[in-house]
Amino acid sequence: MKSLAKTQTGTTTCRKQPWNKGKLIGQKSPFKPKDIWAIRVHLEMEHRTRELALFNLGFDSKLRGCDLVALKVRDICHGEQVSNRAMVMQHKTQRPVQFEITPTTREAVDAWIRQAHLKSDDYLFPSRLHGSPHIGTRQYARILHRWVRDIGLDTTAFGTHSMRRSKASMIYKKSKNLRAVQILLGHSKLESTVRYLGIEVDDALDLAEQLDI
DSSP states (O other): OEEEEEOTTSOEEEEEOOTTTTOOOSOOOOOOHHHHHHHHHHHHHTTOHHHHHHHHHHHHHOOOHHHHHTOBHHHHEETTEEOSEEEEEOTTTOOEEEEEOOHHHHHHHHHHHHHHTOOTTSBSSOOSSTTOSSOOHHHHHHHHHHHHHHTTOOGGGOOHHHHHHHHHHHHHHHHOOHHHHHHHHTOSSHHHHHHHHTHHHHHHHHHHHHOOO
16 A cells, blocks of 8 residues: 655655554464353354364464464374374474374364365365365464354454464463473474563563552
């Protein structure tokens, strides 16, 4: 977007609008436990098997969107069973990261694999678009925004990193074990984890809320 402005000499120049004008910037909010359950129940009631598997696995794995959509069946399965733990190589850092797969997620993923008749070498979330082997990060973002909208939340406040941050934030709030969260997120530096979770800000706000003067 450009606007016209006159200089002191009377000539007209083009002035570019700031890229972030009118946009909400900054880190996207993590989901709260009640939001997680609201989305999960909604997807279950709608019988959206693929999306339920995507949502549960995104929450458990804490993977970046690019790594989540590129998962293959063999990455999370041992034989015909969904494993309770998995390890993948992160695309961004080329470092391995492990994650847990809870019983709820294993059940959802298993149901999707059986419904879609997926084989070991298949992508877990194949694309329905010709020429794309699996859903892309933009499609994942659109799907997530639909989840957010369906339960009545503000779609501008959440993004794919909300999924990555949600369980990590819950683990930190419960344990205060920053090193454990760093490992689970696959960060090489502790400072990255602090910035990513916004821990210093959250802790400061928690302390402020405890003061009732």
